[in-house]
Amino acid sequence: MPIRIPENLPAQNVLLGENIFTMDSQRAASQDIRPMEVAILNLMPNKIETEVQLLRLLSNTPLQINVDLIRINDLTPKHTPQSHMDAFYHDFSDVVEKRYDGLIVTGAPLALLDYEDVNYWDTMKTILEWANRHVQSTLYLCWAAHAAMYHFHGIQRKLREEKLSGVFRHRVNDPLNELLRGFDSEFYAPHSRYGYIDPADYNSIPGLSVIAESDEAGAYVVASDDKRMVFITGHPEYDPETLNDEYVRDLNADLEPKIPCNYYPDDDPGKPPVVRWRAHGSLLFTNWINYYVYQTTPYDLNQLVEKDQRKR
Structure with missing residues (x-):
């Protein structure tokens, strides 16, 4: 089933080229079902690239999903045309009264x-x-995962001396958790960050559990027992070249970055990265949409119950 996105959004052509089905508002209106309402608060500098990455992941589901792109009011992007923002993004103030089945808050270079x-x-x-x-x-x-932990639970992230960058092996801690249904017992995921929170700190919060982690990268997927909050510390949405682009960017900025771990064959940046x-x-993302959103959300979004995620 398709995702419904704004007509003429640049991501549409990219996704169609990958044989991913999207539809515009006119066609969606003829569907006699209640679509999922999902918002994306996009805090990344390159909005268009992040849109494609996230919409690609949301597309692999039998559900119809209406997607609203949200921006923080008056925040002028540095790497995205203002015309794009004005055409496709809603100011937060414009949707503050709306209710959503799901919300994705991206990372940010902060x-x-x-x-x-x-x-x-x-x-x-x-x-x-509001969420x-x-x-x-x-x-x-x-970044948003760490920021939410700080706001709701007062847990401050720690900072590494060197940036964690690469593709790391992870293990599933809770194979019965629906968010990880179908996962292998070990799997890989990209990370690109300085900040971290110890797994023990996540697990110390009643109702939160680290359900996937890495010996090298630490906690990766943290979920609330009521399925209403998911914290992902890495970047499952990254394209094959994203870590390479970041590495080259940091090289050009004379930041002397380390070569991303487990990314280039033989740690040779001249070779195409291994995508795993x-x-x-x-x-x-499919499991989140199905088990954490679709299977739990009320048909009438006005019946949403406020989350109990305050500091304890």
């Missing part, structure tokens, strides 16, 4: 900033609280 120093932190806190009242299940990626994470990344 690794070394204190949360309180982020120029939109007050708005971010407002959105986190408790207006969203059935929220999926936080990378996309199947499990797709399955993770």
